Amino acid sequence: MDDQALDAILRERLAPLRQVDEAPSQVRSIMDTLDKQTALPRITARSHDWLLLAAWLLATLVALPLLSQLDLAAVSHALTNSPVPAPTTLLSLGAALLVGLLVYPMLSD
């Protein structure tokens, strides 16, 4: 018997050992441990999306007065009392939207 034939016999006849384990899957156990170690909150994809949206809204609200260089009272007055938004309010909303669009991809990454 040559070496190649011996290799083939050993490879073929020991191959069933690759399936010798019949215990139940431990995928969940491994992933749960990994989640705990990396402190990843157990959230679903749907709630994950809601969290991102909430973060986006928060960032937008924070950025609004800063970028528009208006005080919050003026913005509030323009939004609630004026039938037609003042140009400065439109500008501030546009700036906030722009900031939101920039921030959202960073948060979702």
Next chain:
Amino acid sequence: MATESQQQTGTLKPGPVPHNPEEDADLVRAASSGNLHYRHRAFAVLVVRYERLIRSLLRSLGARTAEAEEITQEAYLSAWRNLSSLRQPERFLPWLKQIAYRQFLRSIRPDERALPDEYAGASTQDQPWIDRELRTVLAYCTRDEQELLILCYAFEFTIGEIAASRSVASGTIKSQLHRARQKIKTSLGENQPGDQHNG
């Protein structure tokens, strides 16, 4: 074509997912960077793919069920922590097997290993993982030689990987493996002369 060993292992479950290094590489990249939630999901696929193979490796080397589960978990956690150090992501499986084997060597001393009875030539009707003929000839090998044969031929370790895991020179493994193969060759010749192994 069903081989003799396949016929004898008729109770086997469907095989594991075929090893696809390119898909593994994609999963490793996805698990290495970006949003943690999606990294976990990519890594979970790698766990699903190979956890049973890793446990089978450990069981074949003599780990008990609970020990195999514990070492498999530790191996995966270690792989997760060190994923960024894997230079060739397509070699995830060989890398993971090495991690598991190193962990096995650290965790279970040779005298604590519970090698399946069939390696000693004993009859195990319920789990005939190895055909009778090879069981008989494996019994001629020492435990260390059996381990080398299993690592090389069942789980496709290279000599270099075994040597690195055991922290010995490749030449040492090569000569041990040569000795084991010679024993098998001689035993196969003695037990069943002729050309009966090629079918």
